[in-house]
Amino acid sequence: MKINRRRFNTGVLVAMLVVMLVWMILPLALALLWAMVDPDYTWSYPDVFPQKLSFRRWPMLWETTTLKQSMINSYSLGAAVTVMTLLLAMPTAYAFGRIEFKGKNVARLLTLLPMVLPGFVVAIFFSSLLISIGVYSRFLGIMIGHCIVLLPFAIRILSVSFSQVRQDLIDAAKDLGAGWFGVVRHAYLPTIKSGIFATLIVVLIRSVEEFSLAFIIGSPDFTTVPTILFQYLGYAYIRTNAAVISLILAGPSIILMVLLERRLELANPAAEVGKG
Amino acid sequence: MSTLSVEAVSVRFGDFYAIRDVSIDVHQGEFVTLLGPSGCGKTTLLKAISGFHVPDTGTIHIDGVDVTTVPPERRNTTMCFQSYALFPHLNVAENIVFGLRQQRMDGNTRNEILDQVVRQVDLGTQLKKTPNQLSGGQQQRVALARALAMRSGIILFDEPLSNLDAKLREQVRFEMLELQKEHGFTAIYVTHDQSEALAMSDRIFVMDQGNVIQRGTPWEIYQDPVNSFVAEFIGTANTFDARVLDSTAAGRYRITTAMGELTVASPTPPKAERIKVCWRPEAARLTEASGEDNTFSATVGLAVFQGNLTDILIHENEHGNDLHHRSYRLQIFQHTNLSRGDEITFRIAPEEIRFLEAVQ
Numbered sequence A: 001m002k003i004n005r006r007r008f009n010t011g012v013l014v015a016m017l018v019v020m021l022v023w024m025i026l027p028l029a030l031a032l033l034w035a036m037v038d039p040d041y042t043w044s045y046p047d048v049f050p051q052k053l054s055f056r057r058w059p060m061l062w063e064t065t066t067l068k069q070s071m072i073n074s075y076s077l078g079a080a081v082t083v084m085t086l087l088l089a090m091p092t093a094y095a096f097g098r099i100e101f102k103g104k105n106v107a108r109l110l111t112l113l114p115m116v117l118p119g120f121v122v123a124i125f126f127s128s129l130l131i132s133i134g135v136y137s138r139f140l141g142i143m144i145g146h147c148i149v150l151l152p153f154a155i156r157i158l159s160v161s162f163s164q165v166r167q168d169l170i171d172a173a174k175d176l177g178a179g180w181f182g183v184v185r186h187a188y189l190p191t192i193k194s195g196i197f198a199t200l201i202v203v204l205i206r207s208v209e210e211f212s213l214a215f216i217i218g219s220p221d222f223t224t225v226p227t228i229l230f231q232y233l234g235y236a237y238i239r240t241n242a243a244v245i246s247l248i249l250a251g252p253s254i255i256l257m258v259l260l261e262r263r264l265e266l267a268n269p270a271a272e273v274g275k276g
Numbered sequence B: 001m002s003t004l005s006v007e008a009v010s011v012r013f014g015d016f017y018a019i020r021d022v023s024i025d026v027h028q029g030e031f032v033t034l035l036g037p038s039g040c041g042k043t044t045l046l047k048a049i050s051g052f053h054v055p056d057t058g059t060i061h062i063d064g065v066d067v068t069t070v071p072p073e074r075r076n077t078t079m080c081f082q083s084y085a086l087f088p089h090l091n092v093a094e095n096i097v098f099g100l101r102q103q104r105m106d107g108n109t110r111n112e113i114l115d116q117v118v119r120q121v122d123l124g125t126q127l128k129k130t131p132n133q134l135s136g137g138q139q140q141r142v143a144l145a146r147a148l149a150m151r152s153g154i155i156l157f158d159e160p161l162s163n164l165d166a167k168l169r170e171q172v173r174f175e176m177l178e179l180q181k182e183h184g185f186t187a188i189y190v191t192h193d194q195s196e197a198l199a200m201s202d203r204i205f206v207m208d209q210g211n212v213i214q215r216g217t218p219w220e221i222y223q224d225p226v227n228s229f230v231a232e233f234i235g236t237a238n239t240f241d242a243r244v245l246d247s248t249a250a251g252r253y254r255i256t257t258a259m260g261e262l263t264v265a266s267p268t269p270p271k272a273e274r275i276k277v278c279w280r281p282e283a284a285r286l287t288e289a290s291g292e293d294n295t296f297s298a299t300v301g302l303a304v305f306q307g308n309l310t311d312i313l314i315h316e317n318e319h320g321n322d323l324h325h326r327s328y329r330l331q332i333f334q335h336t337n338l339s340r341g342d343e344i345t346f347r348i349a350p351e352e353i354r355f356l357e358a359v360q
Helices: A002-035 A057-064 A067-098 A104-116 A119-132 A138-163 A167-175 A180-209 A212-218 A225-231 A239-266 B042-050 B092-096 B098-102 B107-121 B136-149 B166-183 B194-200 B218-223 B228-233
Strands: B004-013 B016-026 B031-035 B057-062 B077-080 B154-158 B186-191 B203-208 B211-216 B238-249 B252-257 B260-265 B274-279 B284-286 B295-299 B302-305 B310-316 B326-332 B343-348 B354-358
Touching: A002 A239, A057 A067, A057 A239, A067 A104, A067 A138, A067 A180, A067 A225, A067 A239, A104 A138, A119 A138, A119 A212, A138 A180, A138 A212, A167 A180, A167 B077, A180 A225, A180 A239, A212 A225, A225 A239, B004 B042, B016 B042, B016 B057, B016 B211, B031 B042, B031 B194, B042 B077, B042 B154, B042 B186, B077 B136, B092 B098, B092 B107, B092 B136, B098 B107, B098 B136, B107 B136, B107 B166, B136 B166, B166 B194, B186 B194, B194 B218, B203 B218, B203 B228, B211 B218, B211 B228, B228 B238, B228 B274, B228 B354, B238 B260, B252 B274, B284 B326, B295 B310
Parallel strands: B031 B186, B031 B203, B077 B154, B154 B186
Antiparallel strands: B004 B016, B004 B057, B203 B211, B238 B252, B238 B274, B252 B260, B274 B354, B284 B343, B295 B343, B302 B310, B310 B326
């Protein structure tokens, strides 16, 4: 009976792993394959594999598109959005995590609203709103847009972090004469730093990958990596080029996700709580 | 070493008074205990003294200076937390000198103090460890060392021993007392453990429902409880509803209770005709003679041998006027092997019976 159950568990685990591998690895592998199709040889039915593999498409795209500028745009936007979102989310997250007040649940629900609105709908009206309030800078426009859309994530993650801060440590720090800075550094920061790190990465990745706001507010001349990707989808569909851009887009995100995962493991707050 | 004076302090949470109109005076170098059941307001009072709660009314003076609204970081008090509240990311030494660092004390003086307190609490080999590598008892020592290092005039203890096992608790109890006498700080100690309070305190403030209901030395509190709550909370007591029959001589009264008729010798007269009385289990003495006053015969309901004494429970259901079923407790220090069902005769000296509050 015991052995059967164990076997069953192992079976389920293996099955899950296979599904996950197919789900995650296969598309990535296909994208890699498509990105390596040589421009002089096509890959079409009935070939199972491309006739010739090469990286020639990559420098070609780098030279013929605004990829370089788009990457600069995407990542500088991402960095600005991340810092702004973090700063804006902190006070709200603090309130949700540490203060009891009337209507807290309603307030929490309201801050989550931007998550459920379809990106394009927000984008279309938001771009006209930006012009009517006199924000003509594309960079600033997209940045504000991203902040609004990504704030729910940041608030959500950070309020959990704030709620895990131990009140007795805050009290002890104050009691031992610590000022504002000392309390933040020794009572808050050790607990919330993993939340801050998670927020930074989630917001950065989502901002870099965001399409609808960047496309509508940025078009026609302000391009980000996802808007370049769009050029190769839809009407002028070039799968090979799209594959290259998606890999360029996904690469850093995957690295960041792995970093985040390791970081969260290392900074597991449960390991720090101690007794009492 | 400081004096503390709390005058008519109330702390309110919404409509609920956590403490109401509480006044206490603590002398220099005194060890006082705020004793009471959970929810009696003792921790709230401690937090008002340390500055975490600003009183709604009343004032708090430390060494004659009004500190009612001074924040905790600028008060000459240090708190020893029930949870120890050690910083998990700092090692033992860093935890102990945390407060000194906040004061920007120079490194040499800091290390001197560190060396001294570490020696006193016997933590020499643990300095580089982090709190979660320590046992509960060791964490408690670090918390104590951190408070001692601050050299505050008043150290506030919020049930500091409640997370330790019984044996360790007793040991640390004595160590803390020694340290307190040595350093001479004024100690305000919150606990719900009456034995801790009796063992450690110069004076005890018994609290209930946000008020101080009795203050005095452990001896006074134990010997002369003001009401049945205090009598039953500190130590064990057999309390009875009684009716005062008459006074036979100056300071001697005859009363009738569920046990039967009793003679009470009390310097203070009863407050009412229908009154609560109590006597401690250890006041009972086995006796041969049955003619004396306050002598009763009973059947042992339960006998628990404790070594130095025998705890006896007597189920009373036939004596007296009140017929509700209850039992009372005797602690017999005489060497007698007693067991369930034995017939015993015991006497309670009239001086051992106390008048408490009037029956409502």
